Amino acid sequence: MASEGIRRLSKEVAAALLAAADAPGRGAPHDGADWHSLEACDAIKSAFLKLPLPVASESAAALVETDLVPRAARLLQQTIDRYTAAHGSYRDRTAATVGLDHVVGFAAVLGLLLDYAACVLEAARPHTTSYDRLPTAVRRLAGQLGELPTLQALAAAVRLAADVALPAAASAEAAAAATAATVTPAGLRLRLAAAGAEVVATSWLGSTRYMPGAHLVRCATMCLLNVLMVDTFSSTGGKEVRQRLADLRTSRLLGALCAAVLVPPPVPGPPVADEYAYEEGSKAMLEGLRQLYSVLFLVVSNGREFVRVRAVAVELVSAPEVARLRWEGLEQLAALGPGGVEDGEEEVAPGGAARPRRPCWPLLRCSSVEQNGRMARPDIMRDIVYAGVAPVVWDPAFGPAPPSAAAAAAAAGGRLPALAAPAARVLFAEAEALASASADPRAPPDPSLFNGLKVLAASLFMVVRDAPEAEKRAALPEVVEAFGWVLRAMAAPWGCADGAPEAVTRLSVLFKATQRACARRLAPTGLLRTLDVLLRRELAGDANGALEGHVATACTFLIGMLVPAIDARLEGYRAGAPLRLRHNARSCDAGAGAAPPAGRCGAGDGGPLWHPQDELGLVLTWAKLARREGAAAAARLPMGPAAAAPLGIQRLAVMGTLGANMGRVVHDWLGRGLGAVASDLQPRPPPGAAAAPAAGAQQQPPCPEAAQPAERVRVALLEAASLYNRSALQLLPAFCDGVAAFVASPSFSPARRTPAATDELAVVLKQVRGLLMPTIQFASAEELLAADPPRALAALGRMCTAVTAAMLPPQPPRRDRGAGAAAARSASAAVAESMRGTACEVSFALALMAADEQLVAAVVGWLSGGCTELDAAALVAAVGAWDREAAQSIDALCDAAAAADPARLLAEGRRVVRRPQGWWPGDAPEWGPGSAVRAERAVGVAAGRGLGGAPLWPPRVLRLCGNTGCCNLGGGGTEADLRLQQCSGCRVLRYCCAQCQREHWRQGHREECAAVAAVAAAGGC
Ligand SMILES: [Zn+2]
Ligand SMILES: [Zn+2]
Structure with missing residues (x-):
C-alpha cells in the first residue's frame, strides 16, 4: 500500500514539474507551484528513507521509466540559460536582482528531485552487501544521475548560488529586504499520510535566498556522492570511475561546490528576516560540506585504488577552487587544536598586528555530528586530511607526477608542515578523548583517525624529503612535532601501532637534518618516550630479542635527539625559571587499565610537570637490550669444538649494529652532551632561599625526593648514563666469542666462504669496535670496574686469535686467478684493516685505564696474572698478528705491571696515550687518541669532562629494577x-x-643490604 502511494505521488510530482518545464516562455514557475513541489519532494524523500529495498527499487523503476532525471537536468539547464539570457551574465549583480529568488528556488526544487533520486540509491544501499547486487533500475538511475548533462546542470545551478545567491544572502541588507512567504501545502502532506508513509513535518520554507541555495548545494553533493559510491564500490568500478571523473572534470561541478560551501553564511540575528530559515539553511550547508568532503575522499581514494584514474583525480582536487577548500579544511583542523585560538579572539601575527580570526566550521566544533548512527567527526577529520594532502602523496611507482601534482606538492612544501603539526595534535587529542570516553579505554577508538594520521605522516615525509635543503631545515621542527603526535597516538595504550614502524623509519630518514632546532618541538609530543614504548613493545613481542624491524633501527638514529631534548627542557631553568618535576615516577597511562586523566597524563609532556625518566627511557631500554642480547648470545655460544651451529653472520651483524650504536650514544650523547648538561645543573639556591636561614648548612645528604629539582635531574642523568655504561661493555664478550666461533665454523672455512661473507665480517668487526673505546673513555672508574673490562679484553684477544687462524694462513697458490680471487683478496684487506683497528683499540684502551690513577692498581692485577681470565701474553700475541706497534704497547704495559709498581705503570700508560697522532689506523674514528677524554683527563687537559662522579648504584632518582643485570623489558609501557x-x-x-632479586642478592646485595638499610634509616629516606 505504502509503496503504491509513494510511487503514485512521485509520479505526480514528476508530472507537475515536467509540465512546468514544458510551459513555453516561462522563465521560472510561480511561487506557489515551486514551493509546493519543493516541499513535496522533501516530504517524499523523508518518507522514502524509511522504506525497504523493494520500494526503493520500484521507485527507481518509476523514475527511470519517466526519464525524470535527464528531463529535470535539462529543465534546470534551460531555466538557468533563460535567466542568464534575460539578465546578461548572472554575475552582473545589478541586473540579476529580478527573478533570482525564483531561479534559485526552482533550481533547489530540481536539485531536490535529483537528491530524491540519489536517496533511492541510498535507500537501496544498506539492503545489499554488494553494489553489484543493486537492482538494475537503481543502477540505471545512478547512471542517469551521473551523466554529463546532469552534472553540468547541477554545476550551473550551484555556480549561480555560489556566485550570486549566497553572497547576496550573506549581506544583511539583502537578507533584511527579503520577504517571508511561508506556504503550507497541507493537502500534499495529508495525501502522503493517507498513503501510509510517515512524513516528517518540514515546514522549512523560508524567505532568504540562502536557504534554497544551501539546499541546492546539499542536494548536489548528495547526488554526486551516491553516484560515486555506486561507481566505486561496484566490481566493474575502474572503467566507470574513469569516465565519471573525466565527466566531473568537464562539468567543473566540484569547483562550484567548493566555492559555494566557502561562502560565509549570513550573520544570524536581527538583520536576518527569518532566523529559522537561516538555521535550516546553515544545517543544509553543513550537510553539504560534510558530503562534499566525502566526495573528495572518494575521488582521492579512487585515485589510490585505480591507478589509471590517478592523474584525473589529482587534477580534480588540484583545481584552484578545490585546492582552496582543501587548504581551508586543513587550516580549520589546525586551528581547532588545544593550542588554537578560541573563537572570537584575534590572532596576533609575529609582528604584533592582529588580524581577524577565520570563522570556525561548526562541522568541526560539534562533536555530535552523526552519520548513520555513528560519530562522524573522526571521519570528517580523516576526510579533511585525505583531501588536504591528496595531490602531495604521489607515489613515483605510478609514473611521473602530472604537473598538477608537482605544483600541489610545491605549494604544500611551504604550507603543509606548519599546519600538519597542530592538525596531528588535534587528531591525537580526538583519539585520546574518544578512548577516555569509551567503556574499554584500551580498545582502538577509530580507524579513521589513525588513517588520517598515517596519511599525514606520509605526505609530510614526501614534501620534506623532496624539498630543497634550506626549506627542509626550516620545516623540520614542525615535521618532527607532527611525527611526534602521530607516533604518540600509535604508541598509546589504546593506539593502533599499525603503521608506526613506517612512520618511525620515515622520521629517522629525515633525522640527519633534525637536531637542536627540533628539540623544543619534541618535548610536548613526548617523542622519545613514545619511541621507547614502541621499541619495548616490539622487543617484548619477540622472545629471541631479534632487533630487526624499523623501530629498533630508527631509535638508534633518533636517540641523537636525547641531549637536545633534555637541553630544551632545561632552557627555562637556565633563564631563571624554577624546574617543576613530577615526583611520582609511575606514568599514569600504563597502569592497570585505568584511563589517563585527561590533560594531566605524563606520557612525555606531563603538562607543566616534567619527569626526566620519560626522556631517559630510551637510554635505559638500550642498556637492557644490550644485556639481553649479550646474555642470549652467550647462552647460544658453542661450549666446545663439537658444539652446535654458532651464531650466524646475520645475528652478529645485529649485535654489531647494536654495539656500534651504543658506542655512538656513549660517545656523542652520554659522554659529551649529557656531561655538559649535567655539569650545567649545579645546585643553586631555590627561589626564596635567601629568607630561609642557613640554607647551605645541611646536616645530612638530602633525601632525593626532597632534593632540589636541578640536583634530581642531574642525578637522574648520571644514573641513566651509569646503567648504560655498565651494560655497554657487557655486550662485548658475547660478541667477540660469537665472532670467534663463527670464523672457526665450517661455514667460514676457506673452501666455503664467499667474498661477500668476508666483506660482511669486515663490516661487523668494524661496527662493534666502536663500543669499546667510548665506554673506556667516558665511564667512571667505578662503572668500568663493575663492567669487568679484563673479561672484554680477553674476549677481544680470543677473537683476534680466531680471526688470525681463519684469515692469515697463506692461501694455497691458485692457477685460476680471476675476478673472484681479486675480490677475495680485497675483502681480506678489509678484514685486515678492521683487525688492525681492533688491535690498536685494545692496546689504547688498556693504556687509558693504566693512565688513570683510580684504575691503575686494578690494571696491575689484570696484567700480572691476578686475573684468571686475561692471559696478557696471549693478548700480546693475538694483537701482534695484526699490528706490531699495538702489541709492543701492551708488552711495555705488561713489563711495567710485572714490577708490581702502579706508579711505573701509570707513567707507561700516560706515555702511550700521549703518543703523537698518526699511528691510529686509516679511518681514525673520532674517539681515536686525539679526542680521548680519559687520556686528556689523565694528562690534565680536560679535568672533569665526561660524566665520572660518585658511585651511583643503587639508583636514587630513577625508578629501576635494582638488579643491574635485569633484562625484563615488560610488555610495552616504559621502564617506569x-x-x-x-x-x-x-x-x-x-x-x-x-629472579632479579635472587640474582642481585648473589651478586653482592647480600653483603650490602644491611649497610644500605642503616644509611637509609640515618638519612630518613
Ligand atoms: Zn629486574
Ligand atoms: Zn636489600
Missing part, C-alpha cells in the same frame, strides 16, 4: 611502568621479579 617490589631487608632497592 614495571611493577617493582621492595627488598624486605633494606627497603631501598626494588626489583621487578623474584
Whole structure:
C-alpha cells in the first residue's frame, strides 16, 4: 500500500514539474507551484528513507521509466540559460536582482528531485552487501544521475548560488529586504499520510535566498556522492570511475561546490528576516560540506585504488577552487587544536598586528555530528586530511607526477608542515578523548583517525624529503612535532601501532637534518618516550630479542635527539625559571587499565610537570637490550669444538649494529652532551632561599625526593648514563666469542666462504669496535670496574686469535686467478684493516685505564696474572698478528705491571696515550687518541669532562629494577611502568621479579643490604 502511494505521488510530482518545464516562455514557475513541489519532494524523500529495498527499487523503476532525471537536468539547464539570457551574465549583480529568488528556488526544487533520486540509491544501499547486487533500475538511475548533462546542470545551478545567491544572502541588507512567504501545502502532506508513509513535518520554507541555495548545494553533493559510491564500490568500478571523473572534470561541478560551501553564511540575528530559515539553511550547508568532503575522499581514494584514474583525480582536487577548500579544511583542523585560538579572539601575527580570526566550521566544533548512527567527526577529520594532502602523496611507482601534482606538492612544501603539526595534535587529542570516553579505554577508538594520521605522516615525509635543503631545515621542527603526535597516538595504550614502524623509519630518514632546532618541538609530543614504548613493545613481542624491524633501527638514529631534548627542557631553568618535576615516577597511562586523566597524563609532556625518566627511557631500554642480547648470545655460544651451529653472520651483524650504536650514544650523547648538561645543573639556591636561614648548612645528604629539582635531574642523568655504561661493555664478550666461533665454523672455512661473507665480517668487526673505546673513555672508574673490562679484553684477544687462524694462513697458490680471487683478496684487506683497528683499540684502551690513577692498581692485577681470565701474553700475541706497534704497547704495559709498581705503570700508560697522532689506523674514528677524554683527563687537559662522579648504584632518582643485570623489558609501557617490589631487608632497592632479586642478592646485595638499610634509616629516606 505504502509503496503504491509513494510511487503514485512521485509520479505526480514528476508530472507537475515536467509540465512546468514544458510551459513555453516561462522563465521560472510561480511561487506557489515551486514551493509546493519543493516541499513535496522533501516530504517524499523523508518518507522514502524509511522504506525497504523493494520500494526503493520500484521507485527507481518509476523514475527511470519517466526519464525524470535527464528531463529535470535539462529543465534546470534551460531555466538557468533563460535567466542568464534575460539578465546578461548572472554575475552582473545589478541586473540579476529580478527573478533570482525564483531561479534559485526552482533550481533547489530540481536539485531536490535529483537528491530524491540519489536517496533511492541510498535507500537501496544498506539492503545489499554488494553494489553489484543493486537492482538494475537503481543502477540505471545512478547512471542517469551521473551523466554529463546532469552534472553540468547541477554545476550551473550551484555556480549561480555560489556566485550570486549566497553572497547576496550573506549581506544583511539583502537578507533584511527579503520577504517571508511561508506556504503550507497541507493537502500534499495529508495525501502522503493517507498513503501510509510517515512524513516528517518540514515546514522549512523560508524567505532568504540562502536557504534554497544551501539546499541546492546539499542536494548536489548528495547526488554526486551516491553516484560515486555506486561507481566505486561496484566490481566493474575502474572503467566507470574513469569516465565519471573525466565527466566531473568537464562539468567543473566540484569547483562550484567548493566555492559555494566557502561562502560565509549570513550573520544570524536581527538583520536576518527569518532566523529559522537561516538555521535550516546553515544545517543544509553543513550537510553539504560534510558530503562534499566525502566526495573528495572518494575521488582521492579512487585515485589510490585505480591507478589509471590517478592523474584525473589529482587534477580534480588540484583545481584552484578545490585546492582552496582543501587548504581551508586543513587550516580549520589546525586551528581547532588545544593550542588554537578560541573563537572570537584575534590572532596576533609575529609582528604584533592582529588580524581577524577565520570563522570556525561548526562541522568541526560539534562533536555530535552523526552519520548513520555513528560519530562522524573522526571521519570528517580523516576526510579533511585525505583531501588536504591528496595531490602531495604521489607515489613515483605510478609514473611521473602530472604537473598538477608537482605544483600541489610545491605549494604544500611551504604550507603543509606548519599546519600538519597542530592538525596531528588535534587528531591525537580526538583519539585520546574518544578512548577516555569509551567503556574499554584500551580498545582502538577509530580507524579513521589513525588513517588520517598515517596519511599525514606520509605526505609530510614526501614534501620534506623532496624539498630543497634550506626549506627542509626550516620545516623540520614542525615535521618532527607532527611525527611526534602521530607516533604518540600509535604508541598509546589504546593506539593502533599499525603503521608506526613506517612512520618511525620515515622520521629517522629525515633525522640527519633534525637536531637542536627540533628539540623544543619534541618535548610536548613526548617523542622519545613514545619511541621507547614502541621499541619495548616490539622487543617484548619477540622472545629471541631479534632487533630487526624499523623501530629498533630508527631509535638508534633518533636517540641523537636525547641531549637536545633534555637541553630544551632545561632552557627555562637556565633563564631563571624554577624546574617543576613530577615526583611520582609511575606514568599514569600504563597502569592497570585505568584511563589517563585527561590533560594531566605524563606520557612525555606531563603538562607543566616534567619527569626526566620519560626522556631517559630510551637510554635505559638500550642498556637492557644490550644485556639481553649479550646474555642470549652467550647462552647460544658453542661450549666446545663439537658444539652446535654458532651464531650466524646475520645475528652478529645485529649485535654489531647494536654495539656500534651504543658506542655512538656513549660517545656523542652520554659522554659529551649529557656531561655538559649535567655539569650545567649545579645546585643553586631555590627561589626564596635567601629568607630561609642557613640554607647551605645541611646536616645530612638530602633525601632525593626532597632534593632540589636541578640536583634530581642531574642525578637522574648520571644514573641513566651509569646503567648504560655498565651494560655497554657487557655486550662485548658475547660478541667477540660469537665472532670467534663463527670464523672457526665450517661455514667460514676457506673452501666455503664467499667474498661477500668476508666483506660482511669486515663490516661487523668494524661496527662493534666502536663500543669499546667510548665506554673506556667516558665511564667512571667505578662503572668500568663493575663492567669487568679484563673479561672484554680477553674476549677481544680470543677473537683476534680466531680471526688470525681463519684469515692469515697463506692461501694455497691458485692457477685460476680471476675476478673472484681479486675480490677475495680485497675483502681480506678489509678484514685486515678492521683487525688492525681492533688491535690498536685494545692496546689504547688498556693504556687509558693504566693512565688513570683510580684504575691503575686494578690494571696491575689484570696484567700480572691476578686475573684468571686475561692471559696478557696471549693478548700480546693475538694483537701482534695484526699490528706490531699495538702489541709492543701492551708488552711495555705488561713489563711495567710485572714490577708490581702502579706508579711505573701509570707513567707507561700516560706515555702511550700521549703518543703523537698518526699511528691510529686509516679511518681514525673520532674517539681515536686525539679526542680521548680519559687520556686528556689523565694528562690534565680536560679535568672533569665526561660524566665520572660518585658511585651511583643503587639508583636514587630513577625508578629501576635494582638488579643491574635485569633484562625484563615488560610488555610495552616504559621502564617506569614495571611493577617493582621492595627488598624486605633494606627497603631501598626494588626489583621487578623474584629472579632479579635472587640474582642481585648473589651478586653482592647480600653483603650490602644491611649497610644500605642503616644509611637509609640515618638519612630518613
Ligand atoms: Zn629486574
Ligand atoms: Zn636489600
